[in-house]
Amino acid sequence: MSPEPRPARRVPLARHDTARRVTVTSPRTAAARRPRYPATREIDEQTHLGEVYMRSLLRTQFRLALFVCTVLACVVCGLPLLFLAIPELREADLLGIPLPWAVLAGLIYPAFVVGAWLYVRQAERNERHFADLVERP
């Protein structure tokens, strides 16, 4: 009884049968690299690898948060200094509105919303990456 050729294996081709080819659908490389446990279990059991996964998530999210806060701090703390350092700015006009009023009572609000929207998008993207990483089959 001759064994059926397994699809994952390369089938030795007979000379007279060159037309018959078998598609290699599942090279065994993935199976060979598969870890003993899924990453979620590494995290649950608090192994070193699990800790590495968690630290990477925390670091990515914290860097993002810190970046937003730094930009915010530069804008918000820079404005009083800017007004103090360059008195002409304080009395400048933007479309007939004094510049400090145009910025502080108007433009800064849409800027907050845009910044928040960009942050939410990136934070959710980071979480999807993390989910892909630990749930990879």
Add this chain to the structure above:
Amino acid sequence: MSLTAVVVVVVAAVLIGAFGIRFSRTTSDFYVASRSVSPLWNASAIGGEYLSAASFLGVAGLILSFGADMLWLPVGWTGGYLVLLVLVSAPLRRSGAYTLPDFAEARLESMTVRRTASVLVVLIGWLYLMPQFQSAGLVLRTVTGAPVWVGGLLVAAVVAVNVLSGGMRSITFVQAFQYWLKLTALAVPLVFLLMAWRADGAPTVSAADAATWQVPLAGGKEYGLYSTYSLILATFLGTMGLPHVLVRFYTNPDGRAARRTTLVVLSLLGAFYLLPALYGWLGRMYVPDLVGTDAVVLTLPERMVGGTLGDLLTALVTAGAFAAFLSTSSGLTVSVAGVIAQDLLKGSVRSFRAATLMAVAVPLVLALWARALPVADVVGLAFAVAASSFCPLLVLGIWWRRLSTAGALAGLLVGGGLASAAVLATITGGPWDGLAGALLAQPAAWTVPIAFAVMVSVSFLTPHRVPAGVARTMVRLHTPEDLDLDRGDWRPRSS
């Protein structure tokens, strides 16, 4: 007519609240509306809850009095949500805690830290409620001539009835309704005011005002730069420590929804805060006699438009002002009462009722006794206390594994204690002169760094008191809910 408006708002608030009764059957329903509130409802409710008398009346009054430097106040009150969004919102929701003390307990596994947090929540809540009751009294006196205590008592009574009858679910409906009412009540009169201003030849502020009042850091106010920075710090970092704001985040279904809710909140607040600056600016030209009061928003329609239309518009802003008192006071009362019920009483629905009465009565008494300060100033002090205590606790608790129980406790006591002492000195004594006066009136710039420094350095000195379950807690705080992970078995005590 304005009295009718007040009556309508009060009756509407009670009626809408009554719809919540049938929803609140279990204790868990009572506290957080069973977490079945959608993001837009939630965001409107946060907006409604957050925009207090300080935003509705106080900001315009302070801008009228002190000019461009006060524009930072609404900027900080909005920007605080951006800081909250990036540092706190999703992890806090994922912690599963109902209140700030819950979070302290979940993260630090210590009842002492929990109780300290409870005391601070109650302090901040009372400090925030007191000026709401005071301004309610002032508004009702402006409208009807009634003694000052009547307005405060009215608001306190309505809030108590509302919270007692429906719990959080009813409050969510009331709050969402109040945001839109407040926006309308400020925006519609403004359209008529601007039309009157155009008809008047579109004047600008006087030459003297254009040189000083309209220009930032030029008002000749002592230590103006220090005050500006301290105000910025308090408002940006204090928002995340306000108990009535945070309780709203627990009603989101998950961390992702909490972020999206915060984004909507930022848009709603941004839209609202475009308005008070215009009131302050118009007020500087048309009602310069109101410098140093909170009455500009209530007075402008009558002075600039007049007649029946003026009366109607005054009624509308009065309604908005009462909506502001009711919504903020309700939210604060729910969170203060929740904390008192859980941590000082037995945690049943009955003790929640007793706690509600305590939450309302103490600030009402304070409001009648304490020195009357501009409402936005007292609210600003509540922000300073929150920024010096809960901001370091939340930020370090969420992002820093090495925060120890001793460190958190020391930071809360030192930061919260110093800020509270400064607040007490400002409210009971004062106004103080010179550098000491500036430091006491705007304490955040020194108390916040001290609180952070104490929390970090004591944590470094006590590494053996880092909570044992910190790794599991970090998984709980930061991983998306749809991942199948072990998040520990901690549950808030009230569920």
